[in-house]
Amino acid sequence: xxxxxxxxxxxxxxxxxxxxxxxxxxxxxxxxxxxxxxxxxxxxxxxxxxxxxxxxxxxxxxxxxxxxxxxxxxxxxxxxxxxxxxxxxxxxxxxxxxxxxxxxxxxxxxxxxxxxxxxxxxxxxxxxxxxxxxxxxxxxxxxxxxxxxxxxxxxxxxxxxxxxxxxxxxxxxxxxxxxxxxxxxxxxxxxxxxxxxxxxxxxxxxxxxxxxxxxxxxxxxxxxxxxxxxxxxxxxxxxxxxxxxxxxxxxxxxxxxxxxxxxxxxxxxxxxxxxxxxxxxxxxxxxxxxxxxxxxxxxxxxxxxxxxxxxxxxxxxxxxxxxxxxxxxxxxxxxxxxxxxxxxxxxxxxxxxxxxxxxxxxxxxxxxxxxxxxxxxxxxxxxxxxxxxxxxxxxxxxxxxxxxxxxxxxxxxxx
Amino acid sequence: xxxxxxxxxxxxxxxxxxxxxxxxxxxxxxxxxxxxxxxxxxxxxxxxxxxxxxxxxxxxxxxxxxxxxxxxxxxxxxxxxxxxxxxxxxxxxxxxxxxxxxxxxxxxxxxxxxxxxxxxxxxxxxxxxxxxxxxxxxxxxxxxxxxxxxxxxxxxxxxxxxxxxxxxxxxxxxxxxxxxxxxxxxxxxxxxxxxxxxxxxxxxxxxxxxxxxxxxxxxxxxxxxxxxxxxxxxxxxxxxxxxxxxxxxxxxxxxxxxxxxxxxxxxxxxxxxxxxxxxxxxxxxxxxxxxxxxxxxxxxxxxxxxxxxxxxxxxxxxxxxxxxxxxxxxxxxxxxxxxxxxxxxxxxxxxxxxxxxxxxxxxxxxxxxxxxxxxxxxxxxxxxxxxxxxxxxxxxxxxxxxxxxxxxxxxxxxx
Numbered sequence: 001x002x003x004x005x006x007x008x009x010x011x012x013x014x015x016x017x018x019x020x021x022x023x024x025x026x027x028x029x030x031x032x033x034x035x036x037x038x039x040x041x042x043x044x045x046x047x048x049x050x051x052x053x054x055x056x057x058x059x060x061x062x063x064x065x066x067x068x069x070x071x072x073x074x075x076x077x078x079x080x081x082x083x084x085x086x087x088x089x090x091x092x093x094x095x096x097x098x099x100x101x102x103x104x105x106x107x108x109x110x111x112x113x114x115x116x117x118x119x120x121x122x123x124x125x126x127x128x129x130x131x132x133x134x135x136x137x138x139x140x141x142x143x144x145x146x147x148x149x150x151x152x153x154x155x156x157x158x159x160x161x162x163x164x165x166x167x168x169x170x171x172x173x174x175x176x177x178x179x180x181x182x183x184x185x186x187x188x189x190x191x192x193x194x195x196x197x198x199x200x201x202x203x204x205x206x207x208x209x210x211x212x213x214x215x216x217x218x219x220x221x222x223x224x225x226x227x228x229x230x231x232x233x234x235x236x237x238x239x240x241x242x243x244x245x246x247x248x249x250x251x252x253x254x255x256x257x258x259x260x261x262x263x264x265x266x267x268x269x270x271x272x273x274x275x276x277x278x279x280x281x282x283x284x285x286x287x288x289x290x291x292x293x294x295x296x297x298x299x300x301x302x303x304x305x306x307x308x309x310x311x312x313x314x315x316x317x318x319x320x321x322x323x324x325x326x327x328x329x330x331x332x333x334x335x336x337x338x339x340x341x342x343x344x345x346x347x348x349x350x351x352x353x354x355x356x357x358x359x360x361x362x363x364x365x366x367x368x369x370x371x372x373x374x375x376x377x378x379x380x381x382x383x384x385x386x387x388x389x390x391x392x393x394x395x396x397x398x399x400x401x402x403x404x405x406x407x408x409x410x411x412x413x414x415x
Numbered sequence: 416x417x418x419x420x421x422x423x424x425x426x427x428x429x430x431x432x433x434x435x436x437x438x439x440x441x442x443x444x445x446x447x448x449x450x451x452x453x454x455x456x457x458x459x460x461x462x463x464x465x466x467x468x469x470x471x472x473x474x475x476x477x478x479x480x481x482x483x484x485x486x487x488x489x490x491x492x493x494x495x496x497x498x499x500x501x502x503x504x505x506x507x508x509x510x511x512x513x514x515x516x517x518x519x520x521x522x523x524x525x526x527x528x529x530x531x532x533x534x535x536x537x538x539x540x541x542x543x544x545x546x547x548x549x550x551x552x553x554x555x556x557x558x559x560x561x562x563x564x565x566x567x568x569x570x571x572x573x574x575x576x577x578x579x580x581x582x583x584x585x586x587x588x589x590x591x592x593x594x595x596x597x598x599x600x601x602x603x604x605x606x607x608x609x610x611x612x613x614x615x616x617x618x619x620x621x622x623x624x625x626x627x628x629x630x631x632x633x634x635x636x637x638x639x640x641x642x643x644x645x646x647x648x649x650x651x652x653x654x655x656x657x658x659x660x661x662x663x664x665x666x667x668x669x670x671x672x673x674x675x676x677x678x679x680x681x682x683x684x685x686x687x688x689x690x691x692x693x694x695x696x697x698x699x700x701x702x703x704x705x706x707x708x709x710x711x712x713x714x715x716x717x718x719x720x721x722x723x724x725x726x727x728x729x730x731x732x733x734x735x736x737x738x739x740x741x742x743x744x745x746x747x748x749x750x751x752x753x754x755x756x757x758x759x760x761x762x763x764x765x766x767x768x769x770x771x772x773x774x775x776x777x778x779x780x781x782x783x784x785x786x787x788x789x790x791x792x793x794x795x796x797x798x799x800x801x802x803x804x805x806x807x808x809x810x811x812x813x814x815x816x817x818x819x820x821x822x823x824x825x826x827x828x829x830x
Binding site for chain 2: 037039043045048049051052056057060061064065067068069070072073075076081107108109110111114118141144145146148149150152153158164189236238244245246248249263264265266267268269271275276277278279281292293294295296297298299300302377379381382
């Protein structure tokens with residue numbers, strides 16, 4: 001609907017355009033956009049790869065040219081390389097509601113899911129009645145595939161059965177056989193936000209451990225790990241945390257569980273005395289027990305710079321704007337797009353919505369290609385989903401209105 | 416011995432100094448030094464962190480500013496991000512004697528050791544007489560600690576016993592119970608080069624699989640993976656391959672074993688159809704079955720640039736210079752350092768020597784500190800080893816002579 005065809009449509013456009021303008025003027029986070037490198041594109045794919053924070057290029061250049069190029073190995077101490085995994089973990093901590101000393105950064109999300117799930121099974125079997133009978137791992141049946149694949153491997157290697165369950169039916173599936181449960185905080189496809197407090201409590205009530213995958217919630221909404229007593233969580237840093245392509249993931253282990261965290265990947269970086277070069281493994285205390293091998297410094301320090309965009313920003317304010325953005329997007333889509341042409345699979349209720357809107361559309365693959373050509377970047381998720389992610393740090397209400405308008409135009413031309 | 420005290424010492428210095436000059440003039444690889452960012456320091460720690468290749472900073476800047484900053488998610492295809500792990504693996508392949516299609520890059524060395532060892536045990540149990548009785552993993556008792564820790568975890572998770580064995584006694588320790596053997600090509604401490612062809616053959620002869628850790632040989636000497644029928648190998652890329660601090664490791668799986676490679680970390684990147692988002696795991700064909708999660712692009716592409724320093728360089732020429740450098744260093748140490756003050760624990764025989772010289776010295780920790788202050792950078796390995804690595808791409812014979820001279824001076828002053 002770039003060329004409105006009737007007075008009513010024109011009015012809708014001008015009304016929503018005016019509303020967007022007002023919302024942008026009132027937006028307390030609007031100035032944060034200047035902390036990123038952006039162009040005229042409406043970038044609604046920050047839930048796949050966050051935009052580049054403006055301070056990252058110079059920081060990375062310094063890491064490469066001075067820290068690596070001139071100081072070389074001295075940087076392990078002098079440039080703080082060695083302690084980067086836990087230092088950067090502490091920087092992420094407030095964004096997910098964790099006190100310091102419980103998060104380390106390193107390895108991919110998949111690898112961290114493996115560590116956390118195996119450790120969860122081992123903890124569940126360690127104590128309590130019927131601990132040895134715990135032989136089931138439950139996994140969100142609608143999960144991002146890697147979680148399911150890794151959960152299957154964790155089950156196989158710990159002598160468990162893997163049982164996929166849709167989150168709504170999880171409470172009924174829990175039993176004294178349950179050792180661990182792998183759950184997504186926000187569904188990668190639909191954008192549905194699951195009820196972390198009540199599901200965590202239900203898992204703990206049967207003596208099992210929940211591992212939360214925060215890939216689509218960290219940096220997008222308050223998680224409240226400490227507040228809700230979560231035991232184990234993992235998340236990626238290249239979506240709402242803007243760490244860069246494939247930047248390392250993070251692992252949260254609740255403080256009182258750290259002594260019992262028995263990693264399946266006990267690399268030398270998790271040793272109590274890594275440079276002792278001792279033949280016997282003695283795990284370090286604290287969060288750094290989740291470390292494995294030599295940390296990937298270039299990516300870690302790019303992420304550390306990227307996290308500075310959060311200075312002075314509260315995750316609650318981000319959440320408020322995120323809901324306003326997705327509300328407004330749904331409103332614009334309803335106004336502009338012919339009825340029945342797309343169907344939102346993202347819940348309308350705020351307490352069930354992450355920071356994305358997923359629209360089911362039979363020709364979603366082709367539609368997304370056209371959208372991208374016309375400067376609106378979201379992504380396509382097999383088989384029929386248009387996925388739009390809303391990053392409150394750099395997406396405005398004008399962007400949202402334009403995205404809906406271009407979407408309507410593309411759909412009308414294809415009709 | 417910076418201030419020679421007798422005519423004889425003066426003569427030795429001037430003689431070896433002149434010899435170094437002649438060797439540098441005749442060195443066919445001398446010009447390669449210009450491909451690195453170096454200063455007046457004698458850098459003999461490239462076996463811990465390789466020096467910065469001169470083309471890396473601009474490449475990394477382009478990856479950050481243009482590929483991430485401007486193209487954003489389009490770079491997964493347009494900038495070749497998605498295929499980086501196997502493309503960069505193919506770039507490493509000729510340096511370790513592998514045909515293309517057998518190496519992927521990603522994850523840390525520790526994580527890759529876990530993948531390879533577990534896969535090796537599974538393969539050993541798959542076929543043949545007594546396959547089910549295979550319940551032992553043997554590991555080099557003198558290994559870098561992480562290998563032993565990870566091997567212990569792999570054993571625990573596959574129902575095996577871990578048995579540490581010194582490499583010289585390995586042949587006698589092999590039996591029909593052996594499932595897998597983890598071996599270092601070059602010992603990280605002593606610099607001893609183990610006999611890869613014969614040890615591999617011995618392991619295969621009992622129906623087991625060897626996993627070779629090439630951290631201290633890849634880029635330093637010919638490995639001949641294909642030629643010697645090695646099944647599985649891993650190696651790091653930040654030592655002699657100069658990939659930068661914590662750059663991702665590589666995993667080699669021999670072509671005819673790839674269909675049987677059953678990874679304990681089956682992340683979505685190793686799926687036959689990663690964007691199909693299918694609930695069931697179906698492994699990809701070929702080397703990329705060794706992939707796990709989203710690849711770490713910044714570090715991978717820094718490594719890719721770093722590997723360009725090898726253009727036109729043969730690993731055989733590198734090996735010839737490496738042996739000449741370590742020979743010359745030992746000669747200078749013998750001439751300059753008071754007899755009995757240090758003892759080389761690196762084998763004198765070329766076929767048993769990697770690209771480093773390790774000198775036992777009771778006060779090694781303090782001596783290394785003084786050496787570094789005086790511009791000669793090696794490293795200290797607990798409890799009493801001065802370790803000097805020789806990277807033929809950028810270390811010259813003059814550097815070697817100076818290192819030995821400064822070492823002698825430090826030792827004399829401390830005497």
